[in-house]
Amino acid sequence: MRRIVAGVSVLIAAWVVWGLQGGRVEASDNAATPEFYTTQVQPILRANCYRCHGGFNHRGGLSLQTRAGMLKGGHDGPVLVPGDPAKSLLVRLIRHEGPANDPMPMPPKSPKISDADIAIISRWVQAGAIMPADAAQP
CATH class of the missing domain: 1.10.760 (Cytochrome Bc1 Complex; Chain D, domain 2)
Structure with a gap:
């Protein structure tokens, strides 16, 4: 159960960071x-x-x-x-x-x-x- 919660937490954190960036591509990728x-x-x-x-x-x-x-x-x-x-x-x-x-x-x-x-x-x-x-x- 802890693994599932940890995995979901990582996915939510990644989604929040991506959302805060507005879905932008990093400058180094442009x-x-x-x-x-x-x-x-x-x-x-x-x-x-x-x-x-x-x-x-x-x-x-x-x-x-x-x-x-x-x-x-x-x-x-x-x-x-x-x-x-x-x-x-x-x-x-x-x-x-x-x-x-x-x-x-x-x-x-x-x-x-x-x-x-x-x-x-x-x-x-x-x-x-x-x-x-x-x-x-x-």
């Missing part, structure tokens, strides 16, 4: 916010891309630490087309669907990043690739 980039996208880029395209490393002339760096791109041009993941080279490369003349899928010499991580980056690009002004900070 791909069109800087918080989404900071909490969802940047950790993926940091873990998989910054070794070659962050800090002082800009292989191929590309820095992924700032929006300006992605829009400028590297030797092959911009890697980011805000609002259009299909045209964003970044998304195509992490999906391993890069240009036919590019033999190097990203990340190189590593397994393809997870489909869940690719979906997060795609959602972020689709929502306009919003980043905070200080996104380059570690």
Whole structure:
């Protein structure tokens, strides 16, 4: 009986909290916010891309630490087309669907990043690739 009461209490508490929030989605779940980039996208880029395209490393002339760096791109041009993941080279490369003349899928010499991580980056690009002004900070 105590388990049932405890379980019902947890459900009621969750319902009250959700109701107090007005059923809102947390900012970190909204791909069109800087918080989404900071909490969802940047950790993926940091873990998989910054070794070659962050800090002082800009292989191929590309820095992924700032929006300006992605829009400028590297030797092959911009890697980011805000609002259009299909045209964003970044998304195509992490999906391993890069240009036919590019033999190097990203990340190189590593397994393809997870489909869940690719979906997060795609959602972020689709929502306009919003980043905070200080996104380059570690």
